[in-house]
Amino acid sequence: MKEYAFGIDLGGTTAKVGLFTTSGQLVEKWEVPTDTSEQGLRILPNLAAAVQAKMQEKGLTSDQVEGVGIGVPGPVQESSVVPIVCANLGGWGQQDVAANLSALLGGIRVMVGNDANVAALGEIWMGAAKGCRSAVMVTLGTGVGGGVIVNGKVIDGAHGAGGEIGHITVNPHETATCGCGKHGCLEQYSSATGVVRCMKLLLEANPDQPCVLRGRDFAAKDVFDAARAGDALAAREVDEMANVLGLALATIAATADPEVFLVGGGVARAGEVLFKPLAEHYKTYAFKSCRETPIKQASLGNDAGIYGAVRLIVGA
Numbered sequence: 044m045k046e047y048a049f050g051i052d053l054g055g056t057t058a059k060v061g062l063f064t065t066s067g068q069l070v071e072k073w074e075v076p077t078d079t080s081e082q083g084l085r086i087l088p089n090l091a092a093a094v095q096a097k098m099q100e101k102g103l104t105s106d107q108v109e110g111v112g113i114g115v116p117g118p119v120q121e122s123s124v125v126p127i128v129c130a131n132l133g134g135w136g137q138q139d140v141a142a143n144l145s146a147l148l149g150g151i152r153v154m155v156g157n158d159a160n161v162a163a164l165g166e167i168w169m170g171a172a173k174g175c176r177s178a179v180m181v182t183l184g185t186g187v188g189g190g191v192i193v194n195g196k197v198i199d200g201a202h203g204a205g206g207e208i209g210h211i212t213v214n215p216h217e218t219a220t221c222g223c224g225k226h227g228c229l230e231q232y233s234s235a236t237g238v239v240r241c242m243k244l245l246l247e248a249n250p251d252q253p254c255v256l257r258g259r260d261f262a263a264k265d266v267f268d269a270a271r272a273g274d275a276l277a278a279r280e281v282d283e284m285a286n287v288l289g290l291a292l293a294t295i296a297a298t299a300d301p302e303v304f305l306v307g308g309g310v311a312r313a314g315e316v317l318f319k320p321l322a323e324h325y326k327t328y329a330f331k332s333c334r335e336t337p338i339k340q341a342s343l344g345n346d347a348g349i350y351g352a353v354r355l356i357v358g359a
């Protein structure tokens with residue numbers, strides 16, 4: 044094993060890049076703007092240039108670099124190919140990212156993974172699930188992402204849809220449409236956007252009930268803050284959100300039965316006001332033998348992706 048590896052978390056506006064030792068110590072991290080013009084033509088050349096500039100700055104030769112791992116916001120096949128166009132990367136995709144980035148880096152080994160799966164891999168390697176062989180992570184942000192790790196390996200599935208936890212149907216009676224085109228997906232209730240949407244519906248449906256959020260422009264964080272402060276209608280929304288999330292996790296438990304569930308993303312920062320009802324609802328839906336599976340907050344925050352990307356390279 045060589046001494047160093049790079050981890051990249053490619054996002055729509057910036058790519059986070061980390062230089063690590065192969066034992067998982069973060070040496071340095073920085074960000075590179077993602078240039079999505081011309082169908083993202085410059086994305087890989089810019090990343091290659093950033094890696095090469097850092098190698099030069101640190102006096103590293105390719106003999107000292109084990110490889111480059113990269114998490115991308117789309118499905119990935121064979122740890123290499125992005126088969127479809129990624130909507131938030133200006134039409135980038137449909138290419139063998141591993142082969143193309145490797146060629147730009149003079150043959151340095153490259154491994155590719157879906158960003159949510161890669162974040163889960165980071166948490167199981169160096170984060171809140173450290174030491175576990177299996178974990179399921181759900182990331183609650185603008186959308187809901189997921190990563191499923193069994194025996195140290197990402198389950199990406201036959202179509203790259205393994206871990207698409209946000210699109211588990213939790214309400215077959217929903218009439219509003221999810222970003223994916225379906226109705227009643229977890230993401231419609233448990234993402235930051237979903238919490239705000241559902242809170243607005245609750246306010247409309249209960250015009251006579253006082254609520255500190257009424258008549259205000261609010262974010263998901265405000266809903267949790269209000270619930271924590273004792274606002275009954277906000278507390279009801281948090282409970283309903285925790286209920287569908289608990290239902291989804293219990294469904295996953297009956298399929299993958301992980302050692303631990305991790306919840307990450309901005310919404311997870313709500314803390315106990317979310318985790319307490321979530322654990323209670325989870326228990327009511329979970330099959331007996333996995334009823335006590337812990338549900339923890341992810342611990343690597345925005346760095347989970349770069350840690351996991353390096354884990355792709357250094358192996359389980």
Ligand SMILES: [Zn+2]
Nearest residue numbers: 210221223228
């Ligand atoms: Zn959906």
